[in-house]
Amino acid sequence: MSANVLPEGLDTFPKLLARNATQWAKVPAYREKEYGIWQSWSWSEVAEEVNALAMGYVALGLNEGDFVAVIGRNRPYLYWAMLAAQAAGAIPVPLYQDANAEEMAYVLEHCGARFIIAEDQEQVDKVLEIQDQLPNVEQIIYYDKRGMRKYDHTQLTAYDDVQAEGRAGHARLEPVLKERQAKLDENSTCVMLYTSGTTGKPKGVVLSNTNIIASAKASSEFDNLNAGDSVLAYLPMAWVGDFIFSIGQSCWTGFCVACPESPDTMQADLREIGPSYFFAPPRFFEGLLTNVMIRIEDASPMKKKLFHMFMAHAKKVGPDLLDGKPVSFGDKLKYKLGDLLIYGPLKNTLGLSKVRVGYTAGEAIGPEIFEFYRSLGINLKQLYGQTEASVFITQQPDGEVRADTVGVPSPGVELKIADNGEVFYRSPGTFVEYYKNPESTADTKDAEGWVATGDAGFIEESSGHLRIIDRAKDVGKMADGRMFAPKFVENKLKFYPDILEAVVFGAGRENCVAFINIDLGAVGNWAERNNIAYASYQELAGHPLVLGAIQEHIAEVNVSVAADEMLSGCQIHRFLVLHKELDPDDGEMTRTRKVRRKLVAEKFDDLVSALYDGAKTISTETEVTYEDGRKGAIKATLELRDVAVVPATKEVAA
Amino acid sequence: MSDGYVTPDGRTIGGKVLEMRNITLRFGGVVAIKDISFDIREGEIRAIIGPNGAGKSSMLNVINGFYHPQEGEIWFHGEKRKPMKPYQIAKQGIARTFQNIALFKGMSTLDNIMTGRFNQMKTNMLAQMLWKGPAAREEAENREIVERVIDFLEIQAIRKTPVGALPYGLQKRVELGRALAAQPKLLLLDEPMAGMNVEEKEDMSRFILDVNDEFGTTIALIEHDMGVVMDISDRVVVMDYGKKIGDGTPDEVRNNQDVIDAYLGVDHG
Numbered sequence: 064m065s066a067n068v069l070p071e072g073l074d075t076f077p078k079l080l081a082r083n084a085t086q087w088a089k090v091p092a093y094r095e096k097e098y099g100i101w102q103s104w105s106w107s108e109v110a111e112e113v114n115a116l117a118m119g120y121v122a123l124g125l126n127e128g129d130f131v132a133v134i135g136r137n138r139p140y141l142y143w144a145m146l147a148a149q150a151a152g153a154i155p156v157p158l159y160q161d162a163n164a165e166e167m168a169y170v171l172e173h174c175g176a177r178f179i180i181a182e183d184q185e186q187v188d189k190v191l192e193i194q195d196q197l198p199n200v201e202q203i204i205y206y207d208k209r210g211m212r213k214y215d216h217t218q219l220t221a222y223d224d225v226q227a228e229g230r231a232g233h234a235r236l237e238p239v240l241k242e243r244q245a246k247l248d249e250n251s252t253c254v255m256l257y258t259s260g261t262t263g264k265p266k267g268v269v270l271s272n273t274n275i276i277a278s279a280k281a282s283s284e285f286d287n288l289n290a291g292d293s294v295l296a297y298l299p300m301a302w303v304g305d306f307i308f309s310i311g312q313s314c315w316t317g318f319c320v321a322c323p324e325s326p327d328t329m330q331a332d333l334r335e336i337g338p339s340y341f342f343a344p345p346r347f348f349e350g351l352l353t354n355v356m357i358r359i360e361d362a363s364p365m366k367k368k369l370f371h372m373f374m375a376h377a378k379k380v381g382p383d384l385l386d387g388k389p390v391s392f393g394d395k396l397k398y399k400l401g402d403l404l405i406y407g408p409l410k411n412t413l414g415l416s417k418v419r420v421g422y423t424a425g426e427a428i429g430p431e432i433f434e435f436y437r438s439l440g441i442n443l444k445q446l447y448g449q450t451e452a453s454v455f456i457t458q459q460p461d462g463e464v465r466a467d468t469v470g471v472p473s474p475g476v477e478l479k480i481a482d483n484g485e486v487f488y489r490s491p492g493t494f495v496e497y498y499k500n501p502e503s504t505a506d507t508k509d510a511e512g513w514v515a516t517g518d519a520g521f522i523e524e525s526s527g528h529l530r531i532i533d534r535a536k537d538v539g540k541m542a543d544g545r546m547f548a549p550k551f552v553e554n555k556l557k558f559y560p561d562i563l564e565a566v567v568f569g570a571g572r573e574n575c576v577a578f579i580n581i582d583l584g585a586v587g588n589w590a591e592r593n594n595i596a597y598a599s600y601q602e603l604a605g606h607p608l609v610l611g612a613i614q615e616h617i618a619e620v621n622v623s624v625a626a627d628e629m630l631s632g633c634q635i636h637r638f639l640v641l642h643k644e645l646d647p648d649d650g651e652m653t654r655t656r657k658v659r660r661k662l663v664a665e666k667f668d669d670l671v672s673a674l675y676d677g678a679k680t681i682s683t684e685t686e687v688t689y690e691d692g693r694k695g696a697i698k699a700t701l702e703l704r705d706v707a708v709v710p711a712t713k714e715v716a717a
Numbered sequence: 718m719s720d721g722y723v724t725p726d727g728r729t730i731g732g733k734v735l736e737m738r739n740i741t742l743r744f745g746g747v748v749a750i751k752d753i754s755f756d757i758r759e760g761e762i763r764a765i766i767g768p769n770g771a772g773k774s775s776m777l778n779v780i781n782g783f784y785h786p787q788e789g790e791i792w793f794h795g796e797k798r799k800p801m802k803p804y805q806i807a808k809q810g811i812a813r814t815f816q817n818i819a820l821f822k823g824m825s826t827l828d829n830i831m832t833g834r835f836n837q838m839k840t841n842m843l844a845q846m847l848w849k850g851p852a853a854r855e856e857a858e859n860r861e862i863v864e865r866v867i868d869f870l871e872i873q874a875i876r877k878t879p880v881g882a883l884p885y886g887l888q889k890r891v892e893l894g895r896a897l898a899a900q901p902k903l904l905l906l907d908e909p910m911a912g913m914n915v916e917e918k919e920d921m922s923r924f925i926l927d928v929n930d931e932f933g934t935t936i937a938l939i940e941h942d943m944g945v946v947m948d949i950s951d952r953v954v955v956m957d958y959g960k961k962i963g964d965g966t967p968d969e970v971r972n973n974q975d976v977i978d979a980y981l982g983v984d985h986g
Contacts, residue, residue, distance in 0.1 A: 096873075097868070098861065098864035098865060098867075098868055099860075099864040099867065099873075099876065100864075209869075209927065209931060210927055210930065210931075212930060212931075213726065213727065213930070324873045325871065325873045325874060327873070327874035328873050328874045331874070690916075691916075
């Protein structure tokens with residue numbers, strides 16, 4: 064479609080890596096905290112490590128065009144494993160590390176990977192568990208040797224040993240690599256990423272070098288990213304965003320990727336690294352803000368007062384200062400003082416003091432949450448994207464940042480809105496195909512290269528910004544023909560710190576009802592402060608005072624929903640608070656924590672009926688899966704409550 | 718059996734590290750341990766089990782020198798051990814954990830585990846206060862060993878948390894960390910899984926097996942939970958009322974009539 068968008072000589076990752084190894088030989092490329100100290104590798108060192116591993120792959124019999132599955136948390140070694148696969152003419156396929164053995168079996172079988180790179184014993188065990196379903200698997204390479212001594216090593220090799228073998232045979236293997244790399248060009252497959260899939264089985268999205276490198280180039284230029292920037296890689300490696308940031312943009316601009324010491328230390332590591340470029344889903348920012356507020360509640364009255372006073376001022380002038388709009392001298396001075404006393408130390412504690420470009424995406428973010436970070440002077444912006452687009456569809460330019468839009472089309476992206484409101488795009492990042500799935504490819508991408516996003520939205524005339532309403536297939540009609548957009552309401556609900564997750568039902572019905580998941584952190588702290596005793600999540604979720612608070616939140620949301628002419632029918636009439644958290648292990652959410660609406664409706668069928676038949680309480684039993692795969696059941700009696708709605712007459716009058 | 722044996726999972730167990738010969742321990746008129754003999758071999762996981770008050774902890778205290786038996790001999794690495802102070806025994810390469818956690822509550826995880834290196838530090842207090850030359854170097858070396866222990870036990874996230882603020886299961890892990898920091902040849906664990914839930918017990922079992930596998934450390938442990946003991950140990954000593962009533966592999970012990978009686982209860986008259 065768009066030929067030659069890439070500069071000469073920089074159209075594959077082995078070439079980019081070779082350039083970086085000379086141009087930024089001494090510049091740190093990857094960092095990881097280990098044994099309490101940040102270890103770092105410069106670009107020339109990374110090139111050597113990758114090369115050794117690639118030669119080792121070849122020595123073990125990796126062929127051109129093979130898929131190499133990579134499983135584990137964000138670690139430099141695993142990023143190199145992907146770069147090495149490319150260097151050997153193969154295609155990396157990163158998998159979600161928390162996937163269970165069955166989920167993993169599907170993907171590994173679908174791509175037919177012969178080589179698997181597993182981080183440690185835990186991941187190797189998962190692969191071994193399903194090995195008899197995977198006749199293609201020939202080599203499992205593991206990084207962490209701990210606990211691996213007693214395993215049968217006929218098909219297992221340690222990462223170091225593979226590299227050592229590669230180095231030992233370099234005279235023989237180097238020419239093979241050279242020859243393979245010469246055959247790669249901008250149309251070669253760069254990576255295959257499996258979508259998490261809110262419906263059905265995961266699909267393998269094939270992305271070419273053009274897709275990834277062009278997207279990385281355009282987005283790096285959009286935000287002026289350069290070799291001096293740094294990021295913290297902590298989001299799943301199987302997610303397209305991490306591939307773009309930690310491999311694509313990093314290799315393109317030469318910036319440094321830092322990996323946390325362990326998943327639990329992310330917050331502390333963030334603070335130590337102080338990244339200048341940062342990405343997090345709204346959930347992260349919400350959680351962080353909730354934590355800050357909890358700690359402020361526990362602080363001394365003096366500190367509390369100071370915090371609230373300066374935050375009020377930041378709210379007033381902070382976003383304007385960030386956007387470069389005129390602000391009075393007095394206000395500027397007060398903001399400076401606030402920065403010295405409150406904003407600066409707070410940003411430092413959060414690890415966000417150096418953030419020059421911050422993005423959030425994946426879900427809508429609450430306006431208060433968004434404004435909170437922006438008022439502190441953190442340049443948090445929104446973007447809209449998906450795996451099939453190599454991330455970028457729209458993003459917000461500096462100075463045009465708002466909570467309710469997702470920005471203007473990214474450089475090189477064309478947008479169009481179909482008659483039913485669905486958003487379509489076309490760009491150099493547009494995926495090649497779904498692997499071994501021509502029907503789905505044809506359903507999603509038409510002959511001219513337009514891709515259906517599956518989201519309904521519209522382009523705001525005044526600003527040219529895209530606004531997303533909901534998933535196109537979730538937007539429905541209620542019994543009386545009024546529009547039903549569940550996510551629109553759910554997002555409003557989720558902006559309350561008490562509410563972690565909400566699921567709204569109402570398609571084809573007279574009115575809407577909702578399931579609520581409380582946020583244990585926020586509600587638990589509130590309970591502690593108000594001397595409310597509880598023994599379990601379930602007990603807290605069923606507490607009358609908690610239900611009362613949620614009821615008030617929903618009533619407020621109803622008022623705000625009623626103000627929107629198109630969607631006033633989506634007010635919530637009845638609700639219940641679920642007795643368990645929705646969980647990916649139970650299949651209720653995807654691994655990226657998006658609710659599987661249909662499955663939830665089917666699983667809790669009895670609860671939905673109860674909400675509609677007017678019952679006051681309902682007893683239910685739910686099957687749950689524990690982390691180790693065992694199953695159990697939770698029994699609970701839930702209270703169902705009505706919520707005040709704004710009468711329809713008012714909206715007719717308006 | 719005198720020259721070691723091979724375990725069902727293929728590990729080779731060496732010669733005797735520690736041998737208890739006819740140990741008797743009395744407190745006044747109370748006989749806590751009565752004429753007990755057994756050995757601990759290099760590289761094995763050796764369990765001491767028994768009902769409450771059987772004398773298990775007393776036995777551990779005899780091994781690490783808190784108590785001195787009135788009768789019997791202790792042979793360590795083929796030599797008869799003279800009566801020693803606990804710190805002297807620690808210097809010989811025997812480290813232990815305690816049933817009711819004995820950590821410094823106000824100190825961080827890191828500092829607590831650092832104390833496990835105390836016996837290996839050679840510079841004097843003045844040099845350490847001045848923080849110059851050998852003292853600084855020595856601390857860095859010891860810190861590295863401690864960091865490896867932290868990494869091994871996966872407690873990086875609580876490195877700087879005061880131990881008193883940690884949940885019980887993690888405190889137990891920190892205590893194991895302190896014992897490991899001493900790089901012991903023989904590790905004594907006093908009820909490492911007491912008071913833990915199923916998940917914590919599984920974690921702890923895995924760490925014990927990994928310590929044994931990774932560092933080749935010989936481990937002697939006391940445990941109440943029969944299931945765990947039978948799963949992870951190579952040989953088991955069973956005590957009841959201060960006497961040894963069984964000794965052998967988990968299977969042998971499980972089928973021993975005296976052991977079954979002690980656990981299920983029969984008339985001891």
